[in-house]
Structures are given as structure tokens and as C-alpha cells.
Amino acid sequence: MTKIKRNAALLAASAAVLSLTAPVAATASTPAAPDxxxxxxxxxxxxxxxxxxxxxxxxxxxxxxxxxxxxxxxQIGIAVSRIPAENPDARRGALLLIPGGPGGSGINNPSGKGQKLPRAVRDTYDLIGFDPRGLGRSSPVSCDFEHADLATSALRPWPAADGSITGNMTVARRTSDACARNGGELIRHISTANQARDLDRIRAALGERKVSAWGVSYGTYVGAVYSQLFPHRTDRIVLDSNDDPDPTRVSRAWIAGHEQGVEDTFPEFAKWASEPGNPNRLAGTAAEVRPMFLRLAAELDRAPIPWPGANPEELNGNVLRQTLLNTLHDPDGFPGLAKLILAAQRGTVPPAPQAPPEPVLQNAVAVGSAVLCNDVEWPASTAAYEKAVAESRGKYPLTAGMPRNAMLCAAWPFRPKEAPVRITDGGPSNILLIQNERDPATPLAGALKLRAALGKRATMVTVNSTGHDAYLANGNACGDQTVSHYLATGERPTRDTYCD
Structure with missing residues (x-):
């Protein structure tokens, strides 16, 4: 497989982990890297x-x-890439394109998303991509999971149809044991704080006194941590589709946020799926779409439909729920979800979706798992997850308790090497947050917590749009223009703004 296809596959594979994503301040036992x-x-x-x-x-x-x-x-190698600024006379410095995930590849971002940036921004910066430690060309790791455990509906801890999490705890133990057995020493050192330290080594190798950054999804947490650990090394920072920085829960808070994110976003799908003239119309009114979906998921819990070539090889209720969560990331996927629902109502399935090559998926899932589990310690108590899942299932039926359930981190064999970074308002006021109002993966509620933590360091643009990734993707022209203007000129809105 060519490198470009491999990295595209890594980006797709990272969605299977989160779809997603240091010491308190900078004072824990592991030091921030020196200059x-x-x-x-x-x-x-x-x-x-x-x-x-x-x-x-x-x-x-x-x-x-x-x-x-x-x-x-x-020492380990971190693969980096660049496309130099298009106007050397206007060049300001380097713009780090921080990928999401965790487990997302960024080595080809300068050729990909970087080319969506307006010319004024491309004139101003060298565009810098990289593969995070452990991923792709950066000293890759693998846990060598069983094939069935690579299914997205297994990696996301969906409870059984009756709410039981016994099977989830079994998977957590099996997969965490695989990482302990096959991940090597490096898997213990894959964390957000270490990725931030790697970024500062990249900055130094580039010969830059300061760097700018555009972090997306999990990359917003990486960017926030970098800005916390190395505030004097930051120039213009854009954080797009923002993670909750809760220092007591970290990745647990990101996943828990999916329950609210799906609730925020589902009405847009329901509205679309009930529009007259829609060839994939599911119901006569938007109000009918939700109960229809819940009924179908329950029916598939009881009687899955065989799905040859898929993983697992059946369309069950949890696979449908996971497909909903994936689809809400981008409204362009609404027709595909509607077609799956219509097929399932007839007792059929479309062709199985194509998965990334297994070695690529193994790599991305290992890195994503390591970040989730090494950033913060997860509870080990089955009873604690049972209680949380029951509460979540009652309040948020579309996600059926998954966001508060036990991932492999519940059985992770390693203690975190340091406390999570606490994001604070200490540092230069040079951060711009952009956030869609309806985002299933990084909901507005979590983004507002990051905004509050940054205080005077940041301003925030909230965009009246639906989907994940706001800037130059699922946002709107107002939000795009605001961010582009900041990157090109350094001029930010003087206060938090709303882009209708």
C-alpha cells in the first residue's frame, strides 16, 4: 500500500477509537521538555x-x-512534513496541523487539509504535518488485538441489549492484556503530554522561536496542553471542535460527552429524514424519526441481520447505534444512514463498509487506546460502570449507556506516569476557539468548559452549524472567515462571537 493510502487509512482508523482524543500546570514528576x-x-x-x-x-x-x-x-523518531510558505516575503513562521483521534495521522495534512486554507494563510506559514508518537511512520506500535475486538462497536463499549456490561469487562481485560503483552515499552509513554513535548522538539528542529497551530478534535486538547506547558513558544493558536479539559476525567469526559452530542445533533438528522421529496425519507414528521430509530435498534438487538464482510458480520442494534454516532459527524453522511435504516426495515443490508487494512487499524487503535488510558486513571470497579451505564441508558436512549461504560482502560495494566495537565488562564492571550453548535463528538457543552478554563487567553466563535470539525469543513462562511483572518493577520474578535 502506498504511503498516501496508508495515511488516509490511518485517519479513517482513528475514528474507531474516539471518532473522537503532564503535570497540573507544569509541576508533575515528569518534566516539561527543556528548550x-x-x-x-x-x-x-x-x-x-x-x-x-x-x-x-x-x-x-x-x-x-x-x-x-x-x-x-x-530515542524514537517522529515523522514530520512541510510545505513551505507560498510567499517567502510574507512568511511569519510555521503552522502545526495537529490531527485528531487520538490515533489520527497528520503526516500528509500539508497536502490535504492544508490546501483548503486560503492563500493568505498559506503565504504566511510553512504548513507542518506529523504522525504522533507510535503512529504510522513515527515508531509504530501494535497491541495485536483479535480481529473481532477491532470492530468499532466493540472498541466503543456498547452494553448488551439488557444493559449488562459483563461482556464489556471481558473485552476490556482481553484487549488491555494484549497491549501489555505486545505493545512494548513505548506504549507506556504514549500520552497527550508527551505528544506536546514532541511538538516542542519539532518546533526547535524547525528553528522556530514560536509556532502557530491548528488543532482539530482531540488535537484541541493537544494544542491546549502544548499552550499550557510551553506558553512562551506559542504564536497564533486555533482550536477547532473542542474537547472538555476536565483534569479529573480527561478522556472519560470526552467519551461521556457523546451522549449529549448525539442529543444535540439528532434533531437535524430527523428534520432531514422527514423532508418531503427526500428520496430516502424515513417518516412523515421529524418527531416520528426518533421513536422509529429506537424501535429498529431494539428489533435488531433481538434479531440481528447477517452482514457478510462486516465486523461483526451482522447488523445488530449496537452496530446501528454506532453507525448513527459516526454519521452525525458529517451531514453529508445522512443519506447513507437512511439507506441502511430502510434496508434493515426490509430485513436486508447494503454492501459491508470497507475497513482500513488490518495492520493500519491495529496501529491506530493501539495508539488511541494508549492515550485514553495513559492520560488518566480509569475506575476498575464493575459496579461503578453498571451504575453509570444504567443512568445514561435512562436519560440518553440513543446512545444506550455506551458513553459511560468501561473501555479497555478499566483493566489497563499501567498507572499513568503523571497527573493530567490542568488547563488554566496563565499565558498569552493568543487562542481562538471555533465550535459548531451541534457536534456529536465534541459537544458545545464541553467546548464551553475549555473556554472557561482558558479565561482571558482565548476568545470563542460559536457557529450555527451541525457536524464535527467546524473550520473549513462543517461550519459556515462566517466562522471560516473569522479563523482565516486571525491566522493571516493576528486579529481576533475582541469578545466571544456567534456566527449565524
Whole structure:
């Protein structure tokens, strides 16, 4: 498989983990990396491998410590890429394109999403992509999970039809044991704080005193942590589709947020699915779509439909629920979900969706799992999850208790090496948040918590739009123009704004 196809597959694979995503302030046992300007070698840029890339994109490798508590110990490689600023006379510096996930590849972002940036921004910055530690070309890891455990509806801990989580706890133990057995030493050092430290090594290797960044989804937490640990190294920071920074729960809060995110977003699907003239119309009114969906999911719980080539090889209630969650990320996917629902009502299924190649999926899932479990300690008590799942199922039936259930982190064999970063208002006022009002993966409620934590350091643009990824994707022209203007000129709105 070519490198470009491999990295596209890594991006798709990361959705299976979250679809998603350091010490308190900077005072825990593992230190923030030193300046690194004098210890990081200049980069040896060469043409990137693969087809379909912008011919200007070039690649290099930055060597970083596997364990920042022992910076002179074993080193690992972080793959980086760049497309230089298109107008050298207007060049301001480097713009880090921080991918989501966790488990998302970013090495080809300069050739991909970077080219969606307006010319004024591309003139201003070298566009910098990278694969996070452990992923793709950056010293890859794998847990060698069983094939069935790579199913998205298994990675997301959907309870059994009766609400039981016994099976989820069994999967958690099996998959966490696989990571302990096959992940090597590196898997213990894959975390958001270490990714932020890697970014500062990249900054130093680029020869930049400061860097700008555009972080998306989980990348907003990476960007916030970098801004917390290295505030004096930040220039213009854009955080797009924002994670809840709760330092007591971290990844647990991100996943828990899906229950509210789906509730925020589902009415838009219901409205679309009931429009007259829609060839995939599901109901006569929007109010009828929700009970119809819940009935179908319950029917599929009782009588799944065989689905050859899928993983699992059946369309059951949880696969339908997971498909809903995936689809709400992008309204362009609404027709596909409606067609699946219509087929299931007839007792049939469409062709099975194509999964990424298994080695690519194994890699992305291992990295995503490591971040989720190494960033914060998860409860191990089955009873605690049973109580949380029961409450969630009652209040948020569309997500059936999954967002508060036990992932493999409930049985993770390693303790976090440091406390989560606490995001604060200490630092320069140079952060712009952009957030869709209706986002299933990073809901507005969580984004507002990040906004509150950053205080005077940030302003926020809330966009009247539906879907995940606001800037240059599922947002609107007002939001796009606001962010582009900030990146190109440094001029931010003076107060939080709403883009209708």
C-alpha cells in the first residue's frame, strides 16, 4: 500500500477509537521538555514517499526521547512534513496541523487539509504535518488485538441489549492484556503530554522561536496542553471542535460527552429524514424519526441481520447505534444512514463498509487506546460502570449507556506516569476557539468548559452549524472567515462571537 493510502487509512482508523482524543500546570514528576533548541538536530528534508501528494511536500524525522523523565535514554523518531510558505516575503513562521483521534495521522495534512486554507494563510506559514508518537511512520506500535475486538462497536463499549456490561469487562481485560503483552515499552509513554513535548522538539528542529497551530478534535486538547506547558513558544493558536479539559476525567469526559452530542445533533438528522421529496425519507414528521430509530435498534438487538464482510458480520442494534454516532459527524453522511435504516426495515443490508487494512487499524487503535488510558486513571470497579451505564441508558436512549461504560482502560495494566495537565488562564492571550453548535463528538457543552478554563487567553466563535470539525469543513462562511483572518493577520474578535 502506498504511503498516501496508508495515511488516509490511518485517519479513517482513528475514528474507531474516539471518532473522537503532564503535570497540573507544569509541576508533575515528569518534566516539561527543556528548550531543546540546542539539543535537537536540524531536519534533513527529503521528498516524501507516496503518490497523490503535493510535489512541494517534503519529509524528515525528529528524534525525541521515548521517556522525557530520562531524556538521554532511548530515542524514537517522529515523522514530520512541510510545505513551505507560498510567499517567502510574507512568511511569519510555521503552522502545526495537529490531527485528531487520538490515533489520527497528520503526516500528509500539508497536502490535504492544508490546501483548503486560503492563500493568505498559506503565504504566511510553512504548513507542518506529523504522525504522533507510535503512529504510522513515527515508531509504530501494535497491541495485536483479535480481529473481532477491532470492530468499532466493540472498541466503543456498547452494553448488551439488557444493559449488562459483563461482556464489556471481558473485552476490556482481553484487549488491555494484549497491549501489555505486545505493545512494548513505548506504549507506556504514549500520552497527550508527551505528544506536546514532541511538538516542542519539532518546533526547535524547525528553528522556530514560536509556532502557530491548528488543532482539530482531540488535537484541541493537544494544542491546549502544548499552550499550557510551553506558553512562551506559542504564536497564533486555533482550536477547532473542542474537547472538555476536565483534569479529573480527561478522556472519560470526552467519551461521556457523546451522549449529549448525539442529543444535540439528532434533531437535524430527523428534520432531514422527514423532508418531503427526500428520496430516502424515513417518516412523515421529524418527531416520528426518533421513536422509529429506537424501535429498529431494539428489533435488531433481538434479531440481528447477517452482514457478510462486516465486523461483526451482522447488523445488530449496537452496530446501528454506532453507525448513527459516526454519521452525525458529517451531514453529508445522512443519506447513507437512511439507506441502511430502510434496508434493515426490509430485513436486508447494503454492501459491508470497507475497513482500513488490518495492520493500519491495529496501529491506530493501539495508539488511541494508549492515550485514553495513559492520560488518566480509569475506575476498575464493575459496579461503578453498571451504575453509570444504567443512568445514561435512562436519560440518553440513543446512545444506550455506551458513553459511560468501561473501555479497555478499566483493566489497563499501567498507572499513568503523571497527573493530567490542568488547563488554566496563565499565558498569552493568543487562542481562538471555533465550535459548531451541534457536534456529536465534541459537544458545545464541553467546548464551553475549555473556554472557561482558558479565561482571558482565548476568545470563542460559536457557529450555527451541525457536524464535527467546524473550520473549513462543517461550519459556515462566517466562522471560516473569522479563523482565516486571525491566522493571516493576528486579529481576533475582541469578545466571544456567534456566527449565524
Amino acid at each position: 531543546a533548541a540546542s539539543t535537537t538536530a536540524p531536519l534533513d528534508w527529503k521528498p516524501c514517499e507516496g503518490s497523490g501528494l503535493d510535489p512541494r511536500q517534503e519529509c524528515a524525522t525528529v528524534e525525541v526521547p521515548m521517556d522525557y523523565a530520562h531524556p538521554e535514554g532511548e
